[in-house]
Amino acid sequence: MFEALGLSAPAFFGQLLLGIINGAFYALLSLGLSIIFGLLNIVNFTHGAFYMMGALLAWMLLNYLGIGYWPALLIAPIIVGILGMLIERVFIRHLYKLDHLYGLLLTFGLAMIIEGTFRNIYGVSGQSYSMPPVFQGGVNLGFMYLPLYRGWVVAVSVVVCLATWFVIERTSLGSNLRAATENPNLTEAFGVNVPRLLTLTYGFGVALAGFAGVLAAPIYSVSPNMGANLLIVVFAVVVIGGMGSIMGSIITGFSLGIIEGLTKFVYPEAANIAVFVIMAIMLMIKPAGLFGRLG
Amino acid sequence: MSRQHMIYFGVLLALLTVAPFVLYPLFVMKIICFALLACSLNLLLGYGGLLSFGHAAYFGASSYITAWTARDLGLTPELAIACGVGASALLALVFGALAIRRQGIYFAMITLAFAQLVYFASLRAPFTGGEDGIQGVPRGNLLSLIPLASDRGMYCFVAVVFFLALLLMHRIIHSPFGQVMKSIRENEPRAISLGYHVNSYKLRLFIFSAAFAGLAGGMKSLVFSVATLNDVYWEMSGEAVLMTLLGGAGTFFGPILGAAVIVTLQNQLAALGAWITIIQGTLFVLCVMLLRGGLVGLFSKMAKFFR
Helix, strand or coil: CCCCCCCCHHHHHHHHHHHHHHHHHHHHHHHHHHHHHHHHHCCCHHHHHHHHHHHHHHHHHHHHHHCCHHHHHHHHHHHHHHHHHHHHHHCHHHCCCHHHHHHHHHHHHHHHHHHHHHHHHCCCCCCCCCHHHCCCEEEECCCCCCHHHHHHHHHHHHHHHHHHHHHHEEEEHHHHHHHHHCCCHHHCCCCCCCCHHHHHHHHHHHHHHHHHHHHHCCCCCCCHHHHHHHHHHHHHHHHHHHCCCCCCCCHHHHHHHHHHHHHHHHHHHHHHHHHHHHHHHHHCCCCCCCHHHHH | CCHHHHHHHHHHHHHHHHHHHCCHHHHHHHHHHHHHHHHHHHHHHHCCCCCCCCCHHHHHHHHHHHHHHHHCCCCCCCHHHHHHHHHHHHHHHHHEEEEEEEHHHHHHHHHHHHHHHHHHHHHHHCCCCCHHHHHHCCCCCCCCCCCCCCCHHHHHHHHHHHHHHHHHHHHCCCCCCHHHHHHHHHHHHHHHHHCCCCCHHHHHHHHHHHHHHHHHHHHHHHHHCCEHHHHCCCCHHHHHHHHHHHCCCCCHHHHHHHHHHHHHHHHHHHHCCCHHHHHHHHHHHHHCCCCCCCCHHHHHHHHHHCC
């Protein structure tokens, strides 16, 4: 089928895989953004910076302390999460009562500080992070060659996304969270410590970004700029999906990654702008996004 | 025009006249271009309550179109700038019509995403020169008569255009259109119930704002003889927002002050490299946490205190 069109099957599946992997990162990042937005009403511009920080922390742990990939996968998101909670306590907390735009502007400024700091230390050139030895090589699936690490990234991000969905939609912690979004005062009256819930939520949301960063480290080059451009694409993903729905973020993230990958296969020049064009079309047809409510 | 604003315009005119004799003209022109960009953003944010995080798109698109028409088509500077402004306005018509379907933070995110679309288009388009940009843009002769090659000549042109643009903006804000815009900012449902076509007003304001940003971009590419990817990159949008915020969003002259402070900082601290990003980020945080009225708000608070 592909040969008849003058296209090669391995290239097709290669781009498809790349798309799924990008989609995994879109899903993880837009999931964190969605959770933070849903509960705190903050468009978290620092999300890209925390993603970058996750990757750079993994690199630092390996190169300065000799701590490998597996511990880093746990340690880096925890550090990022703690830093996030600190930021929520010191800065973001004071903005809940103000116009939402202030939260966006504050986190934009914080992102500049974080990225500028890392740029000062590491410059803009990328560092490479070597893959854990278990994942060297790959398997031949018959129609394509699947590098093991990439398979792992997709699998683990699907699991983390679904676990997050499960916690928020199906547990009592999740129902407290959802209650706090609907009516913080009433939830507080029922004995739930809402301010602490907000801090934890922000910490968890950015920890997800840090986790995505560690996952990304062996695939992309690790540099202070890696989060900034990705974040804007994730914003477009969020607009298309409609922020607020957990499952919506996951599905939209993966599908847009795949669409982007396929665009790269058919018409490479348009790959970078595919997501933005889809966003424009979505705004024309359904301004609230696929899974969103207009608000 | 109120007496107070008349005095401010007078002071501004005096400053514009004296500045090139005291300061390096290119530096003053840089401030003027960015001040115009910040004012254009403020027109949208301060008077319409719409935060565009993608004004680099209109600034940059115009700077590319102006540079291209001036260098490759040999247009005179005023025509080249007009082409740039037209391109920005057209772009704003399309993006604005889509973006105003969502409000608040969504609006900000959508404008940012569209600006990134323009960035990638500029990176790939055949006439933009990719990573190198369009270099060696001639300043040309105004109306094919007055040469602008000297910094002094160019300065006169830029300063006059800037002053006239500000007067026009002032006129727009204080026209019936501007009053309706303010009512939409304060209470959109009420404006709708009074029978105003809110979206049409917002879209027109968006186009006006983008056209002024385009004017700034076009002049910038002639002043520095270059149009580059920096002009369309999202960091430029962020800088424009910072200038507006630092000066005082919603005050007419604040963004000019904000632009002057930021450009001066950038020039003075150019040697520090990445520290500039950190300083700008810190200013952002300070403005949001402590100084929501900007420098102008701070001054008026101080004036009240000492009175």
